[in-house]
Amino acid sequence: MAEEPGTAPGSGSRTVKECEDMIRRSLRTPMVRFLRENLEKAGCGVSENFFKAVNCDKSIAGGYVRGKGIMVCSNHMNIQDDVNQVMAHELIHAYDDCQAANLDWADCAHHACSEIRAGHLSGDCHYKRELLRGYIKLRGHEQECVRRRVMKSVIANPHCSEAAARDAMEAVWDVCYNDTRPFDRAP
Numbered sequence: 001m002a003e004e005p006g007t008a009p010g011s012g013s014r015t016v017k018e019c020e021d022m023i024r025r026s027l028r029t030p031m032v033r034f035l036r037e038n039l040e041k042a043g044c045g046v047s048e049n050f051f052k053a054v055n056c057d058k059s060i061a062g063g064y065v066r067g068k069g070i071m072v073c074s075n076h077m078n079i080q081d082d083v084n085q086v087m088a089h090e091l092i093h094a095y096d097d098c099q100a101a102n103l104d105w106a107d108c109a110h111h112a113c114s115e116i117r118a119g120h121l122s123g124d125c126h127y128k129r130e131l132l133r134g135y136i137k138l139r140g141h142e143q144e145c146v147r148r149r150v151m152k153s154v155i156a157n158p159h160c161s162e163a164a165a166r167d168a169m170e171a172v173w174d175v176c177y178n179d180t181r182p183f184d185r186a187p
């Protein structure tokens with residue numbers, strides 16, 4: 001599932017080679033390790049070549065595709081933290097794909113649920129990242145930020161109109177926002 005860039009578009013550009021090194025480094029960070037371990041515990045272990053650095057035409061930071069793996073858009077990465085964030089976000093999608101028996105990415109509610117979880121649990125909306133993006137409202141910022149990013153991702157789903165995306169997000173918000181698996185609570 002495609003993601004909007006983590007920082008302002010055009011703020012960073014790495015070569016594929018540099019990005020590959022950053023992916024390897026991210027695999028040693030506690031968050032990415034924890035998610036990868038839980039993916040394995042859930043019966044969906046992945047090797048290092050599950051993660052790919054690619055140049056992306058579209059204005060996205062990365063994505064997860066069932067059966068293919070996780071891609072990180074090297075040309076939209078700047079610092080190590082950008083890569084760590086994309087890796088954590090996409091690993092939550094991979095985890096949902098593994099855990100949920102009948103997850104249908106064409107279903108706007110299913111897609112919205114995984115985006116809510118990935119946005120909430122990956123730290124996408126940590127206030128420091130929001131400040132970098134130029135959003136400075138702090139009160140209630142986290143949920144607002146998750147909502148904004150869920151909408152962007154679900155609208156990009158060819159099966160979901162803007163209205164369908166909004167309805168789906170509202171319908172599943174409470175259940176999915178409070179579903180923090182594999183964490184005990186939101187990190």
Ligand SMILES: [Zn+2]
Pocket residue numbers: 001002003089093114115118153
């Ligand atoms: Zn996503």
